[in-house]
Amino acid sequence: MSVPSQSVDTAAPVSPAPPKAAFETLLEILRQRYLASFLSVAGGLALWELISRVLVANSLFLAAPSQIAVAIYNLARTGQLGHHVGVSAAEFALGYVIACAIGIGLGLAMAASATMKQALQPWVSGLYATPTIALAPLFILWFGIGIWSKVLVVVTLVLFPVAINTEAGLRTTSERLIEMLRSFGATRRQIFLKVSLPSAVPFILAGLKLGIGRGLIGVVVAELFGSRAGLGNLISQSADAFNMPDLFAGVVILAFAGIVMTAGFGWLEQRLVPWTRD
Amino acid sequence: MSKLAISRLNKSFGDLEALRGINLAVERGEFISVVGPSGCGKTTFLRIIAGLEQATSGEVLLDGHAVRKPGSDRGFVFQNDSLLPWRTVLDNAIIGRELAGPVRPADRKDTMELLKLVGLEGFEHYHPRQLSGGMRQRVNLARALAIDPEILLMDEPFAALDAQTREIMQTELLRIWERGQKTVLFVTHQIDEAVFLSDRVLVFARRPGRLQAEVKIPLPRPRNLAIKRTSEFVALVDRIWRMIEDDVRAAALYENT
Numbered sequence: 001m002s003v004p005s006q007s008v009d010t011a012a013p014v015s016p017a018p019p020k021a022a023f024e025t026l027l028e029i030l031r032q033r034y035l036a037s038f039l040s041v042a043g044g045l046a047l048w049e050l051i052s053r054v055l056v057a058n059s060l061f062l063a064a065p066s067q068i069a070v071a072i073y074n075l076a077r078t079g080q081l082g083h084h085v086g087v088s089a090a091e092f093a094l095g096y097v098i099a100c101a102i103g104i105g106l107g108l109a110m111a112a113s114a115t116m117k118q119a120l121q122p123w124v125s126g127l128y129a130t131p132t133i134a135l136a137p138l139f140i141l142w143f144g145i146g147i148w149s150k151v152l153v154v155v156t157l158v159l160f161p162v163a164i165n166t167e168a169g170l171r172t173t174s175e176r177l178i179e180m181l182r183s184f185g186a187t188r189r190q191i192f193l194k195v196s197l198p199s200a201v202p203f204i205l206a207g208l209k210l211g212i213g214r215g216l217i218g219v220v221v222a223e224l225f226g227s228r229a230g231l232g233n234l235i236s237q238s239a240d241a242f243n244m245p246d247l248f249a250g251v252v253i254l255a256f257a258g259i260v261m262t263a264g265f266g267w268l269e270q271r272l273v274p275w276t277r278d
Numbered sequence: 279m280s281k282l283a284i285s286r287l288n289k290s291f292g293d294l295e296a297l298r299g300i301n302l303a304v305e306r307g308e309f310i311s312v313v314g315p316s317g318c319g320k321t322t323f324l325r326i327i328a329g330l331e332q333a334t335s336g337e338v339l340l341d342g343h344a345v346r347k348p349g350s351d352r353g354f355v356f357q358n359d360s361l362l363p364w365r366t367v368l369d370n371a372i373i374g375r376e377l378a379g380p381v382r383p384a385d386r387k388d389t390m391e392l393l394k395l396v397g398l399e400g401f402e403h404y405h406p407r408q409l410s411g412g413m414r415q416r417v418n419l420a421r422a423l424a425i426d427p428e429i430l431l432m433d434e435p436f437a438a439l440d441a442q443t444r445e446i447m448q449t450e451l452l453r454i455w456e457r458g459q460k461t462v463l464f465v466t467h468q469i470d471e472a473v474f475l476s477d478r479v480l481v482f483a484r485r486p487g488r489l490q491a492e493v494k495i496p497l498p499r500p501r502n503l504a505i506k507r508t509s510e511f512v513a514l515v516d517r518i519w520r521m522i523e524d525d526v527r528a529a530a531l532y533e534n535t
Contacts, residue, residue: 180360183328184374184425185348194373198364275363275407 071245095154107166169203287336311472319487353422
């Protein structure tokens with residue numbers, strides 16, 4: 001070999017690699033971690049494109065990825081997309097924040113007192129298992145087709161997993177850690193703040209993560225039942241008009257939002273609760 | 279006045295008599311170990327002194343004051359490290375002071391010094407998951423020392439460590455003890471560990487848990503690991519082992535059925 005080889009002594013300190021080698025290492029890492037995923041997604045999209053152009057060459061039934069991309073571009077250009085996304089995002093955000101606040105509060109109350117838990121448990125468990133989304137038409141009747149009926153749907157869907165996880169997280173605090181704090185003369189309040197709450201954070205985050213998917217479903221389905229704007233509205237109007245590219249545009253945006261928010265939570269978990277990884 | 283005075287201590291869990299009639303006087307700066315078969319109540323004994331458990335009857339006096347609940351005059355070192363996984367080494371070690379009031383820069387400085395003493399200099403900002411079992415037990419020890427307790431209560435702190443690490447931790451503990459001359463009450467099921475560390479070894483018997491015998495360890499200090507190979511050391515271990523042998527066999531049999 002003409003190139004001077006690197007030291008083979010693995011115990012020696014690693015010298016900084018030259019830039020080119022670093023770039024190649026990066027490529028290697030990308031290839032190892034993401035190549036299969038990338039090929040799978042790209043292959044899937046290509047297959048979809050092929051099927052919708054050759055096999056189901058009927059734009060009333062299926063839109064090709066390229067057509068969807070064009071539709072998204074056009075909807076964005078005219079400002080329609082921004083409006084729909086804005087309305088849905090507002091509904092989701094309001095409902096989600098309200099649900100998290102109440103849900104964490106309920107969880108805390110249930111963990112704090114046995115009586116409280118006995119009183120609330122049947123409601124929380126029952127409503128968690130109920131597809132409360134079926135109440136969306138009722139909420140629209142009560143609160144009109146504006147955003148508040150959707151906010152309520154989101155709240156009823158997100159609230160219960162958050163409450164259940166918060167309570168579970170606080171309840172499963174390690175007895176060993178509580179005992180350790182007690183040995184240092186900690187008060188009940190200090191035990192709650194310094195052990196129970198921090199150790200419940202991973203559970204609470206898992207509940208919040210679960211709430212994302214449920215909340216998005218809530219927004220869209222509630223909008224399908226009756227709305228003036230929003231991604232659900234876009235989807236239902238496009239379906240009525242047999243405008244498949246616009247319909248899929250709505251779906252793709254929703255999928256994207258779900259993926260981004262869930263990935264965001266994954267990142268948040270790594271930052272906030274790194275000790276749960278191992 | 280004895281540092282720690284225990285008289286007629288009894289403890290029952292329902293029908294189970296865990297401890298019966300324990301009397302003990304510990305002098306300031308003494309290193310005392312408690313050995314005995316599993317189920318002899320040695321951990322319960324330690325937990326009552328810590329205030330984590332209430333005695334059914336009898337009295338525990340620390341510096342003349344009755345012990346009823348945990349307090350900063352006693353530092354407890356746990357068998358499992360019980361470190362808070364979301365806190366760094368420093369933040370774990372400082373928790374006793376944090377519970378007592380706002381943490382001042384002086385508290386941080388003292389705790390850093392202690393971490394240095396237990397051999398964790400440079401690891402202050404690591405998290406427990408990044409440390410080995412031996413290092414975690416060092417944090418556990420530093421955490422108990424950080425509140426500058428009158429007495430150190432140690433509940434089989436090296437039981438979960440491998441044999442080599444355990445021996446290193448034993449010598450480290452002696453080094454730290456010889457510097458500060460804290461009073462130590464050390465529970466273990468390892469007789470050689472008890473003999474190596476202690477001035478006195480209390481031998482507990484089971485069913486009910488009671489103080490069977492007390493063995494003075496006249497080995498010279500400072501001690502190093504080589505002492506474990508002396509005939510004097512081996513004779514002491516052997517003597518204690520013969521005291522509890524029948525009990526240990528009975529306990530082993532009982533636990534398997």
